[in-house]
Amino acid sequence: MDICLFKELSRKYKVIFFDSYGVLRNYKGIYSGVREMLQSLEQDGIDYYILTNDASRSPQLLADSFLSRGVPEITKDKIISSGMIAMDYIANKVNAGTVVYLGTEQSAHYVASIGLNTISISDLDLDNIDDVSSLVFLDDEGFDWNKDLSKTVNLLRKKSVPVIVANLDATYPVNKEDVSIAIGGIAQLVEKMVKKTFMRFGKPDSQMFNFAYNYILSKNTVTKREILMVGDTLKTDIIGGNKFGIDTCLVLSGNVQARKVELNIAASGIIPDFICESVMT
Amino acid sequence: MDICLFKELSRKYKVIFFDSYGVLRNYKGIYSGVREMLQSLEQDGIDYYILTNDASRSPQLLADSFLSRGVPEITKDKIISSGMIAMDYIANKVNAGTVVYLGTEQSAHYVASIGLNTISISDLDLDNIDDVSSLVFLDDEGFDWNKDLSKTVNLLRKKSVPVIVANLDATYPVNKEDVSIAIGGIAQLVEKMVKKTFMRFGKPDSQMFNFAYNYILSKNTVTKREILMVGDTLKTDIIGGNKFGIDTCLVLSGNVQARKVELNIAASGIIPDFICESVMT
């Protein structure tokens, strides 16, 4: 498959969906040239959104982190996170009782903002769970894994409540070599132990893409053929975009290395419509 | 959880989504009273649709089978099948080359109707696969498992093409006691052997529900709160409906027996909003 230039490719679309990590940034910060690329899109009248599997922070806080790194273009309304869909679910279908969360207080503020009581798994009393209406995996920090993971297992053995996972990644990179176990990996462990079905929100699930599509439809008229999904991960960004029916572009600035791209595509059977070195080409 | 009457429950909604097998019919035929129930909904101004994980026949043929069994109310436009979404994907994202299929000639007519060349895995020459653009699992009949399953594995080892599975069931009932292995089970076997990611369309995937939602939105204005999903299977109908954000009703006329309903809900962690004996109550 040929490598094409992102600048040329992007001009064929009305809307671009960008994955964040590995596409616009990595553990060191925003990639050089991202701001200019976004400004160029704006000049060409191309709209863009960030589709990110992140439930640890609200869209406002995610936007703040771009702002503080010198990219004010990515405002709150440009961000579509898996956390937003999870909150949508909680607001519509849970809508009562106390939401138990695994994560930081900051991540829980987001749940609290929809008007529900929240309690950290750390603070939960297992003898007093009548009011518990759901369990949410938000962030890998903010609780004691040694104690609170067994506590989570026991909560789910005592009471059947909907369980929401809004970050599907098992690990995330912390530097060039090392990773950290993400809340998605923790959720897998707990799910396997309790043998119950958790609800996962985020790429590659089509609900994430559909949420994004409806979000932009409320602003202007776009068909699926006019949208391009740009990502660095075959098994979330690319398969998800493909299945939703939009064009997909794999960039080689993150998970997939240039010398392994053909191998990875053949091994996974996940085939992007286009490949670019990066979004800055 | 209390058992409620479907007649009373249904009146609270503007649209009902029915699963077919285990809700409206079983291996012996349409349940007695289904036609009267549908007529009653129509008199009350409640719209309804059949959401079925079936890709072996077109909506027209599915409707014909209801007609021939004495339920003319379920016309082609009342049916939303996983096959429709798969065809939508093929029409939009494949759109060229030859589609290889596992299934009967009848199931392939549906693919051919969107204007693509089709060839049965039985007739495929593995030395002549340049034109192959995708592979579709449609039906468990119409090919020789002994020969053609290995042939399918070898096709996918030779060439990376999108693989579409539009029936997720592993087995289907053929009488009170016995089951038959379904094409979804066959697809699992092949996927595990080639270690590639197949694209699955159908419940519980939200794409199925979203397709249905958009389909009815094109006819009248409905919010998610005004839709009820009725099904007999926790891990397709109920979890799918829950996650999509609509109300769900489990009926006890199919997969889940009345005496095991509490146990099954607790074991799976999948919690319907309502439980009814059947749609005829």
Place this chain on the structure above:
Amino acid sequence: MDICLFKELSRKYKVIFFDSYGVLRNYKGIYSGVREMLQSLEQDGIDYYILTNDASRSPQLLADSFLSRGVPEITKDKIISSGMIAMDYIANKVNAGTVVYLGTEQSAHYVASIGLNTISISDLDLDNIDDVSSLVFLDDEGFDWNKDLSKTVNLLRKKSVPVIVANLDATYPVNKEDVSIAIGGIAQLVEKMVKKTFMRFGKPDSQMFNFAYNYILSKNTVTKREILMVGDTLKTDIIGGNKFGIDTCLVLSGNVQARKVELNIAASGIIPDFICESVMT
């Protein structure tokens, strides 16, 4: 399947293998009558051994815990633990370098006793791993899960070394209702993340039974037909004993409740040769 009396059944064998937890004891202590049952076996000239999936303590410490609870009959030489097989492996096949462990200092004493350097994952410096020759999962205590599980993942990303898991249980009971995540569950999480093959020692693996068989053969002459495996868990004790070719007896004093025994056997397809209420009958 009929329930038989253990006293009568046991007389048909020369050697009895007992699982410990759920057979001789539970979270509250040793079952009443166990000592008398063991003395009765001794009077009848029947030899017995404890086969336990425990790698957190040496056989001596395991025996001490029986002694302190009033059962001096179960001495060190009566105990065959999965830890012994793991140590056997480490002594024979690793035999050099530093063994990194997840567990308490006490659990590591056992490894140190075979003459190898050991270091806790907590104390390991990831920039200094040249001497690391293997990794062992010993106990769920003694390290900080929040930090050290990611550290374990990163160690295995940096260096390929044999990984030994000597406790296969995912959880263990801490009281009538609650469980704690066991080191076997932690190992599953890490294995899934690094996608490497770990070596597991312990029931139901036949290596455990073979180790036990060779152990008793060194003392007296017994055929497989003269040995009975007694356990409370179908998927470790019973399937393991069956596959090894010895008779198996399920007791209903632990994991499997009397009212569910037929259901559990049918659902798992694991069929004990005999069923007894408990070893005290």
Place this chain on the structure above:
Amino acid sequence: MDICLFKELSRKYKVIFFDSYGVLRNYKGIYSGVREMLQSLEQDGIDYYILTNDASRSPQLLADSFLSRGVPEITKDKIISSGMIAMDYIANKVNAGTVVYLGTEQSAHYVASIGLNTISISDLDLDNIDDVSSLVFLDDEGFDWNKDLSKTVNLLRKKSVPVIVANLDATYPVNKEDVSIAIGGIAQLVEKMVKKTFMRFGKPDSQMFNFAYNYILSKNTVTKREILMVGDTLKTDIIGGNKFGIDTCLVLSGNVQARKVELNIAASGIIPDFICESVMT
């Protein structure tokens, strides 16, 4: 890891275990030089055995196939097959009733030779299964997959009997490029559908190695340190030999290509003690 010469390496051992396919032969026949290598071992007083995951033929028939291809050295008593262990299990633990098999008549002769009634799944009447005492997966030929796999599923839904799988391979090569689905792959499909635990015999399970070890101990005195396992497959031959506690040698004449050997070892975490180009070096 350095590549060493097999001729030199083999001299350090008293007994060599050879995997067959990919080590001594491939789909085209016996590798050139194998006979001379075996004769050289014999001259040096080194004993050798073939450890093969094959249950479709008796050791005599396996030996005949070596004889007919010009290697008379590999006689019946040199062959240790997973089928032998399965038959051992059936003879000891089943020992009554009718054994239902999936495979050819030839494969069933082997079961019949231990004195049990056998019936092909094709000929079984599902209404007459009172006498069925076990189910064995022997060979991928000899039955109609379209009909008989569903029949197998239904048999196991109706009756709980021990299920024996004596060939763990999911596929086997039929030429340089293509594979065929093996009976091990078929067994995986059925096991997943009935959700019961099947008993698998063969590498990498230590029972296979232990059976082989006891087999040679009956002839002469050997310690584990004096045995070398030679194989082309990391996840059966190498991990199995390692875990059993014997030295292992990976040869590059089969599954693992020379240019990928470091990659495959790092990815799997399965580390052979030695690597040789082939057994003819």
